[in-house]
Amino acid sequence: MAASTTSQVYIDVIEDVMVKVRDEFVNNGGPGEEVLKELQAMWESKMMQAGAVLGPIERSTAAKPTPGGPITPVHDLNVPYEGTDEYETPTADMLFPPTPLQTPIQTPLPGTGDNSTYNIPTGPSDYPSSGNDTGGNADGKGARPAPYMQSPSPWMNQRPPLDVNVAYVEGRDEADRGTSNQPPTQDFFTMPSGKRKRNDLTSQYNAGGYIPQQDGAGDATHGDFEIEVPPISQHHIYHQDVCISFVSGRGISINSHHTISKGKMSADLERSTSRIPQLDGPIPYDDDDVLSTPNIYNYGEVFSEDYNISNTPAPPEVPASTPALLVQNEVGNDFDDDDDDEPPLNEEDDDDLDDMEQGEDQNTHHLVLAQFDKVTRTKSRWKCTLKDGIMHINNKDILFNKATGEFEF
Amino acid sequence: MATFELYRRSTIGMCLTETLDEMVQNGTLSPELAIQVLVQFDKSMTEALETQVKSKVSIKGHLHTYRFCDNVWTFILQDALFKNEDSQENVGRVKIVACDSKLLTQ
Numbered sequence: 040m041a042a043s044t045t046s047q048v049y050i051d052v053i054e055d056v057m058v059k060v061r062d063e064f065v066n067n068g069g070p071g072e073e074v075l076k077e078l079q080a081m082w083e084s085k086m087m088q089a090g091a092v093l094g095p096i097e098r099s100t101a102a103k104p105t106p107g108g109p110i111t112p113v114h115d116l117n118v119p120y121e122g123t124d125e126y127e128t129p130t131a132d133m134l135f136p137p138t139p140l141q142t143p144i145q146t147p148l149p150g151t152g153d154n155s156t157y158n159i160p161t162g163p164s165d166y167p168s169s170g171n172d173t174g175g176n177a178d179g180k181g182a183r184p185a186p187y188m189q190s191p192s193p194w195m196n197q198r199p200p201l202d203v204n205v206a207y208v209e210g211r212d213e214a215d216r217g218t219s220n221q222p223p224t225q226d227f228f229t230m231p232s233g234k235r236k237r238n239d240l241t242s243q244y245n246a247g248g249y250i251p252q253q254d255g256a257g258d259a260t261h262g263d264f265e266i267e268v269p270p271i272s273q274h275h276i277y278h279q280d281v282c283i284s285f286v287s288g289r290g291i292s293i294n295s296h297h298t299i300s301k302g303k304m305s306a307d308l309e310r311s312t313s314r315i316p317q318l319d320g321p322i323p324y325d326d327d328d329v330l331s332t333p334n335i336y337n338y339g340e341v342f343s344e345d346y347n348i349s350n351t352p353a354p355p356e357v358p359a360s361t362p363a364l365l366v367q368n369e370v371g372n373d374f375d376d377d378d379d380d381e382p383p384l385n386e387e388d389d390d391d392l393d394d395m396e397q398g399e400d401q402n403t404h405h406l407v408l409a410q411f412d413k414v415t416r417t418k419s420r421w422k423c424t425l426k427d428g429i430m431h432i433n434n435k436d437i438l439f440n441k442a443t444g445e446f447e448f
Numbered sequence: 449m450a451t452f453e454l455y456r457r458s459t460i461g462m463c464l465t466e467t468l469d470e471m472v473q474n475g476t477l478s479p480e481l482a483i484q485v486l487v488q489f490d491k492s493m494t495e496a497l498e499t500q501v502k503s504k505v506s507i508k509g510h511l512h513t514y515r516f517c518d519n520v521w522t523f524i525l526q527d528a529l530f531k532n533e534d535s536q537e538n539v540g541r542v543k544i545v546a547c548d549s550k551l552l553t554q
Contacts, residue, residue, distance in 0.1 A: 048500050049460050055492040056464075060485050074476055078467060078485070085463035405528075405542035407507075408454050410549035411521055421511055423521070425546055427497040429458045430505070432530060432537050436459055438497060439505040439532075444544070446511035446525060 045436050046093040053082060091436050406431045409442060421446040451490035452547045464489055494552070506531045509542070519548040 409428025425442040471477040509528030
């Protein structure tokens with residue numbers, strides 16, 4: 040009861056403000072009535088979000104249709120359709136007819152057939168629309184949106200009727216809406232049908248099938264890289280102990296041994312005398328000790344990778360020394376020595392009051408705003424009479440005309 | 449008609465202030481016109497509370513802090529009980545801000 044009364048008072052206040060301010064918006068070179076309506080809509084929507092106004096808002100000043108005028112039926116898409124017509128509920132057999140076991144016509148691949156297959160007109164839909172079905176809900180009330188989902192003011196609902204089954208294109212006549220002026224889909228598939236052979240790519244390069252590297256940093260190779268991988272039983276694929284050895288001038292040989300240890304990899308990296316010059320990546324600093332982040336680029340002998348640190352080493356920094364604490368007597372003046380025995384100024388303050396004041400404006404959930412008629416005190420007993428107030432208590436707004444308060448201090 | 453800016457701290461006043469602030473920042477509204485809207489809101493809110501609201505409330509609680517400055521009383525209550533005609537509410541801590549009603553009649 041009180042919530043609806045408060046909501047109605049708020050709506051009346053909004054209406055009164057809009058009426059009284061309208062002259063300033065419309066006349067005297069104001070921004071116009073559209074801005075005023077936008078202000079009203081935003082204000083009302085914020086009030087609905089705060090829960091202070093119960094929607095939908097119905098006003099006495101809302102525009103009503105003229106009695107003799109033509110009535111254009113407009114169906115609100117936000118409300119479930121509750122028509123009197125009965126439709127047969129489409130079953131799976133109606134919507135999806137059974138497919139024969141053998142498809143008589145082979146499905147054309149893109150690029151092999153004519154392009155008329157992919158010319159999709161955007162005309163009226165021939166499929167039965169199931170958007171109006173309630174889905175077995177007899178009353179249809181379950182799908183009705185909540186009151187706060189309504190648009191804030193009726194001027195936002197005044198739209199021309201829209202046929203959602205027709206794709207509207209700006210600048211196109213009504214007569215052309217049935218057909219599509221859309222060009223057929225272009226055929227970007229120029230590859231021949233069938234599997235792509237390996238020599239299709241390498242034939243345009245050197246005779247040996249060598250594709251030259253065209254981007255990035257080139258690697259100086261010393262000898263050929265050979266990878267020797269003995270056959271591995273698929274049953275023991277997760278129980279392999281892989282030993283990788285780098286032999287100078289020969290390449291990499293990978294030897295796998297059947298072991299029971301799972302997830303354990305022993306890497307034996309032997310440094311080669313012929314060093315591959317580094318052509319990309321960050322240049323390591325000469326002194327690894329001054330790196331502010333751990334060595335993640337494996338500049339040293341041991342490979343370590345930490346995923347919790349940043350991937351870019353910071354430049355060397357000289358650590359700043361912690362300044363020594365100064366003794367108070369060294370800095371203090373001579374005439375300050377007499378005041379050492381005095382307590383601080385705020386020693387006698389009420390700490391409890393300070394705690395209340397700190398969070399007072401930040402986190403005040405309960406607030407009463409009113410006018411006072413009389414405030415009296417007898418010893419520690421306070422009495423006050425308030426009027427014309429707004430209470431915001433427990434996320435509710437309560438308006439009152441008179442209030443009496445009795446407090447014990 | 450003299451008005452208080454007191455009610456701008458209410459829910460409806462804060463919603464209006466936020467809306468006007470957004471529109472001024474967007475350039476849709478001039479700051480002078482926004483102030484005029486707020487002044488009109490003060491008048492409309494005061495008038496609506498005088499004429500449309502008839503309910504009575506009683507408040508009881510422990511007075512933690514009181515302050516009287518610039519004709520404005522500020523009370524902070526602890527363990528307050530609000531009794532309305534319809535219901536009653538218990539609140540652990542509430543702040544009451546009240547302006548002098550005699551200033552409006554002058």
